[in-house]
Structure formats: structure tokens, C-alpha cells
Amino acid sequence: MAIPLLLLNMRPWRRDTGLRRRDVAIPTDLPNTDAIFLVLRRMRLPLITLLLVFGVAVGGLTLIPGVDEQGAPSHLSVFDAFYFMTYTAATIGFTETPYVTTATQRMWVVVCIFATVATWAFALGSLFALLQDPTFRRATGLQRFRRKVAAIREPFWIVVGYGEAGRRLASAVDRLGRRIVVLDEDPGRIDVLVADQMELDVPNFAGDPRNPSLLGFAGLGHPKCEGVLAMTDKDEMNLAVIMASTLLRPEITVMSRCSERANLTRMADFAPAAVINPFERYGNYLSLDFNRPVTSRLTQWLLSPPGSPLPEAHPVPTDGHWVVVGDDDFGSEVAADLTEAGMDARLVDVKDEVDAVGAAGLVAGTSSDTVNLAVAAHARIQNPDIFVSLRQKSAKMTALVDAFAPDATFVATDLVAFEILARLEAPLFWGFIEYLRTLTDEEAEPLLTTLRGALGDRAPTAGKFTVTKREAPALTRWLGLGHTLTIGQLLSSTDDRERSIAVFPTVLVRDGTSTPLPDLDEELRPDDELAYLANEDGGAQLQQTLFHDTSIEYVATGTRLPETWLWRLLRRAGSRRKER
Incomplete structure (x- = not known):
């Protein structure tokens, strides 16, 4: 009889907190995020100045009289003056006029050139200052960020x-x-x-x-x-x-x-x-090493990269006291966890002298990687056989830590990133790991033996599938015809159904209920979700069974169907004739 899955420190993916009392629209009203508004506000004076100078220049040209080809007085039209100043005010150059300009008009144009050049310099300077303004850059960056997020599909x-x-x-x-x-x-x-x-x-x-x-x-x-x-x-x-x-x-x-x-x-x-909480997690891991080394070895093996060898049994020393050196919450957390595990843990302030003589183990857990390495080195000099657990904060110190080769290394960022990634990528697998951590050594030992017999001594790969047309089409069709198939039959070899493939079922999810280590005689149903461990060959054979009707019928009944479409059609026709 399978027991319900126990997940430590993990809550349901869909839950009702009871804290939300009203539906509220998600706010997106950050201040100073409209770049156009910022441009208009900051460029208002330069633009108004530019328009006024341009308007006065055009007006002056229309009012100052000139002389046409016959020598009669004449005035530029508003359009001609605007056309002329469009070239001149933009400092592009002079353009043609309906007639030769007089000295008065030329004097006015000279004044307009100096005025427009100064105005353009003022406007462009204001524009460049705006482009470098942190508020404007933040506004444009935020709008670009919002567009990118909205475009995600x-x-x-x-x-x-x-x-x-x-x-x-x-x-x-x-x-x-x-x-x-x-x-x-x-x-x-x-x-x-x-x-x-x-x-x-x-x-x-x-x-x-x-x-x-x-x-x-x-x-x-x-x-x-x-x-x-x-x-x-x-x-x-x-x-x-x-x-x-x-x-x-x-x-x-x-x-x-x-x-x-x-x-x-x-x-x-x-x-x-x-x-x-990485501090609490690491203390729990050390406690697991102390009290249930077989369980710890099993979980470490399953969490190793696929293909990694089974870790050697290296029990953490328990004879003697442990020295925990710290200067923040990490030291007190680890010391409390070790004490709770039944160890004699002594918390030492980093400012005090560390005496590791006669100690079984040392946890160098200050907030400084340099101090931790120095404390660990001093402890090894005093006690070469001491078990050293080293806290590492910065990835920059990885080369030094690897060279020092402590017995255990705690990297908070790695621990957090690894656990969250495992929950994202394979939540059922992580739930199975949490379940394993509740087992005693007496329960974990036969399970480890079974896993090694089924999968070998290399770390397996975690996988899962749901009994649907997309992930298991052949199995879904088989069950849809009213047939049955057990987990054990599904994991039989397509070459010899009396042998099993290198796949081990870990968790069965049915109707929202998770069951670890399901019985091999358990019959699968549509929409069931099955998590498993497998080596490379076993995973490939399972996929073949899930997607091929001939494989499903063989592992279920022992009957080998023709592989080609023509032979299967002829076989169905022969079966119908026999039924008649």
C-alpha cells in the first residue's frame, strides 16, 4: 500500500491564502514615465524661443521694402519670406529670392542669422542635456522595457x-x-x-x-x-x-x-x-549526514548530474565535539542544528582564538571567504584529521577553495539556485527527494539497493509523462479501447517483456493526489502523471513504448503486431472476417 507523498517545506502550486479580500488591478502608474511629456516640458522654452525668432525674422522680411527689376518698391510675400528663412534660420545657406535684396534687407538677414544660430545652439544644447538626463533615460528605458514585456508570447x-x-x-x-x-x-x-x-x-x-x-x-x-x-x-x-x-x-x-x-x-x-533559507538548509543537510548517512548518500546521488558515480560512503565523524566559527546568523543556525542532531557543537566568535585540537569537525562559517580559509587552514594544522566544512560567499574564491579541498563546501547562492531550479524543472522529482529525506536508514538501504539494481551505479535522469494524446499517444489509445496496462507492464522491454527496462517509477499523481513509489501492479488511467528515474537507454525505450502501438500491445499481451501500415491493415481485415 503506497503512502501519501510528504513534501517538506513545499506548498501546493495552487493555493488560496485567504489574505486577498478584493480583486485589485495591478498598478502600472510609475511617475515620470512619459518620455514625450518630459521632452515637451524640458524643451518648451527652447522651442518657444526658436519659434519667436523665426516668426520675427519672417515678419521683418515681409515688412522691409525691396526693389523689383523695374526699380519699383516691392515686398516679399509671407510665403517667400518663410521660404527664405527656412534656409537661413536652419543655417543651411541662402536661397533665391524674386529679386535682388536691398542693403536694408541684407542687414536684417545678418541680424536674423546671428539670432537663429544662437537660438539653435540653445535648443540643441537643451536637447543634448535632456538626452543625458537620468529621469529622461529612465523614462525611455522603462517604456522600452514595457514594450518588450508586452511583446512576450x-x-x-x-x-x-x-x-x-x-x-x-x-x-x-x-x-x-x-x-x-x-x-x-x-x-x-x-x-x-x-x-x-x-x-x-x-x-x-x-x-x-x-x-x-x-x-x-x-x-x-x-x-x-x-x-x-x-x-x-x-x-x-x-x-x-x-x-x-x-x-x-x-x-x-x-x-x-x-x-x-x-x-x-x-x-x-x-x-x-x-x-x-540556505543557512537552515545546510544545517539540515549536516544533520542528515550525522543521523542518517545512507539516506544522505541516496539523496546526494540522485541530485548529482546524470552519469555521476554513486558517492562513496564517508560518514561524518560524530566522536568528539564540533567547532562552529561565525559572525552572523549562519553560525548560530548551524550550531543549533548540530545540537538538535545530538552533537556537541560549540559556537566560537571569529574574534576569539579557534582551538580545533581534539575536535571532530569544524564549520568555518564567517561572512568573509578569506577568514574562512584562514580558520580552516589553522584547524588543519592543529588537527590534520579534522572534518572541515567551509562556507564560500563569492564565486571569485572558487579556485582557492578547490585547491584547499575541504570535506564539505557551503555556497548559499548555489544551494538556493539549485533548489529553485529543481522545483521549476521537475517539481515531482524534487517532491520525491523531500520524501526520501523523511526515510530512515533502514528504509533507505533497500531502496538504494533496488535503484542500483534497476539503473546501475551512475546517477539517473529524472523524467515524467502524462497519459495524454500528446505525451503518450499509444498508451492513451490503448486505454481508450477499454484495455488495461500496469506500470510494471509499461516498463517491460519491447524485446522481451519478461525483462524490465532501466526505468524506476518514483511518483504517481492521480486526481491531484501524489503517491511515492507506486506499486508496479497499479493500473494506469488517462490523465495520470508518472515521474520516473532512468538511464539514457531506459528513457529512450520508454518513449518508444509510449508512442508506438505495436510496443504497447506487446508489453500488454505478448502479441507482436506487424510493424508496417499495410500488414496492420491486412491483419485487421482478417480479424473482421474471422468475427463474421
Whole structure:
């Protein structure tokens, strides 16, 4: 009997928070966003001055008398004067007139040239100053950003924050071929995004994401918006993004990172799909290593890149005390988790001398990578056999950390980006991982043995399909004829149905209910969703079965149908004759 799927720290993708009491239009009313209005306001005086000078010049030419070819007094028409000043006022040059100008007219034209040149210099200077004005540049950039977002026709995610975590997540989502829109309050980070080589066009803007109107410009109200990912390094800003997203669009998915437990509770009140505290997560991982090493080994293997070997069993030392060095919430979080796991954890301030003699392990968890490496190096000198867990904040230190080779490395941005990406790409697989973390070593050991027997010692690939005409056409047709097919039959080899292919079912979703490790005798139904683990060959064979009627009938009945269309037609005709 399968048991309901338990998902730790994960909420339903569709939920009702109960906090929204009224439907409200998503605001998009940021101030100073109309570039045309800014141009008219800033260029008003230069344009008025230019028009006045031009008008006075034209009027003067029409009033000053000239002499025609017969020597009689004559005046330029308004059109002739306008035509003449169109060349002269624009400093293009002189043009023809109906007759030769007099000295008075020439003197007036000289005055007009000096006046128009000065006026044009004033107007152009004002225009260039406007083009460099931060308010105008922001207005034009925001309008361009809004047009790009409005033009998106594919599902997309809004990524708020383009620090190290946001950058890693955005790059990974882009490689998956999924559209994103990026917001960050720091223009420098947006400049980094522009320089990054993204495969798809990424609309971006630098502004305060705490303003709901900016989220509206970013596509919060867009029908193709799938969700919002709050990846800034400020809990208060992430909380504001969660509040705006869940209150204005409660039906979309919202996920966030968090650093403090107090803010974690505040965020949870708005029921986002996930709030990830990397400090707490890492402490949980260490506790899992201590108390259930087999379960930890199993989950690490499944979370490794496909094809990675099964990790060797290296239990974390538990004999002796642990030293945790920190200067912020990370140290206290890890020390509390180790204590809760039954370890003797001693929190040491970074300003104090660190004594690692006789310690089983050390967690160098300050906010400085340089200090962490120095503390870890000193501990290794004092105790060469000590287990070292190193906190790394900046990707710039990766080469040094790799050279030092600690026993475990904690990179908060990687942890956050990896978990959110896993939830986006394969939510059922991540739910299965969370379920595995609830197992005891006694329960995880036989499961690990079964997985190795079915898939080998290389990390498998996670996949899923839904019993629909699009994803499993042959299976859907088979069930539509009133036939039955079990999970075990589906995972049989098309060469010999007595053998199974290298595919292991992990989660079965039926009518909104998720069941981990479904029985192989469970019969599939239309619209069922089945998640699985497979190696490369097993996944290819499963796809062949799902799409070919002959494969479905063989694994279900053992009967091999003709492969060609003509032979299948003749077989059906023969069957009809026999029925008669």
C-alpha cells in the first residue's frame, strides 16, 4: 500500500491564502514615465524661443521694402519670406529670392542669422542635456522595457534580483529555453546582465522592486506570467515582492530566498510555493549526514548530474565535539542544528582564538571567504584529521577553495539556485527527494539497493509523462479501447517483456493526489502523471513504448503486431472476417 507523498517545506502550486479580500488591478502608474511629456516640458522654452525668432525674422522680411527689376518698391510675400528663412534660420545657406535684396534687407538677414544660430545652439544644447538626463533615460528605458514585456508570447518568469543567486538561476532557466524578465535595484547588476551571453532576449530594468507598479511593468499582470522568483539578498525586499505577487496574482507561483527566521515566518504567512533559507538548509543537510548517512548518500546521488558515480560512503565523524566559527546568523543556525542532531557543537566568535585540537569537525562559517580559509587552514594544522566544512560567499574564491579541498563546501547562492531550479524543472522529482529525506536508514538501504539494481551505479535522469494524446499517444489509445496496462507492464522491454527496462517509477499523481513509489501492479488511467528515474537507454525505450502501438500491445499481451501500415491493415481485415 503506497503512502501519501510528504513534501517538506513545499506548498501546493495552487493555493488560496485567504489574505486577498478584493480583486485589485495591478498598478502600472510609475511617475515620470512619459518620455514625450518630459521632452515637451524640458524643451518648451527652447522651442518657444526658436519659434519667436523665426516668426520675427519672417515678419521683418515681409515688412522691409525691396526693389523689383523695374526699380519699383516691392515686398516679399509671407510665403517667400518663410521660404527664405527656412534656409537661413536652419543655417543651411541662402536661397533665391524674386529679386535682388536691398542693403536694408541684407542687414536684417545678418541680424536674423546671428539670432537663429544662437537660438539653435540653445535648443540643441537643451536637447543634448535632456538626452543625458537620468529621469529622461529612465523614462525611455522603462517604456522600452514595457514594450518588450508586452511583446512576450511565451510563458515567462519574473526574476527579482540579479546577484550571484539570481544570475546563476537566470542563466540556468535561460539554458532550458524558458523566458525570463529581470529586475534589480542596482543598475550595475543590470549592466552585467546585458553583458552576459543569454540565449534568449531578456527584458530587464533597474528599479526598486518593492514598488508594485514596477512589478506591473515587469509583467505581473501579463497572462503568460507563470510566477515570480525573489532572489535579492535583502529579506525585506523579498518580503515586499512576495506580498505584492500573492495579493495581486494569487494564482501564480512565488518562490523566494530568505536569511532570517523571523522573516521566514512573515513570508510564510503569504503562502508562497517555497521560501528557502540556505543557512537552515545546510544545517539540515549536516544533520542528515550525522543521523542518517545512507539516506544522505541516496539523496546526494540522485541530485548529482546524470552519469555521476554513486558517492562513496564517508560518514561524518560524530566522536568528539564540533567547532562552529561565525559572525552572523549562519553560525548560530548551524550550531543549533548540530545540537538538535545530538552533537556537541560549540559556537566560537571569529574574534576569539579557534582551538580545533581534539575536535571532530569544524564549520568555518564567517561572512568573509578569506577568514574562512584562514580558520580552516589553522584547524588543519592543529588537527590534520579534522572534518572541515567551509562556507564560500563569492564565486571569485572558487579556485582557492578547490585547491584547499575541504570535506564539505557551503555556497548559499548555489544551494538556493539549485533548489529553485529543481522545483521549476521537475517539481515531482524534487517532491520525491523531500520524501526520501523523511526515510530512515533502514528504509533507505533497500531502496538504494533496488535503484542500483534497476539503473546501475551512475546517477539517473529524472523524467515524467502524462497519459495524454500528446505525451503518450499509444498508451492513451490503448486505454481508450477499454484495455488495461500496469506500470510494471509499461516498463517491460519491447524485446522481451519478461525483462524490465532501466526505468524506476518514483511518483504517481492521480486526481491531484501524489503517491511515492507506486506499486508496479497499479493500473494506469488517462490523465495520470508518472515521474520516473532512468538511464539514457531506459528513457529512450520508454518513449518508444509510449508512442508506438505495436510496443504497447506487446508489453500488454505478448502479441507482436506487424510493424508496417499495410500488414496492420491486412491483419485487421482478417480479424473482421474471422468475427463474421
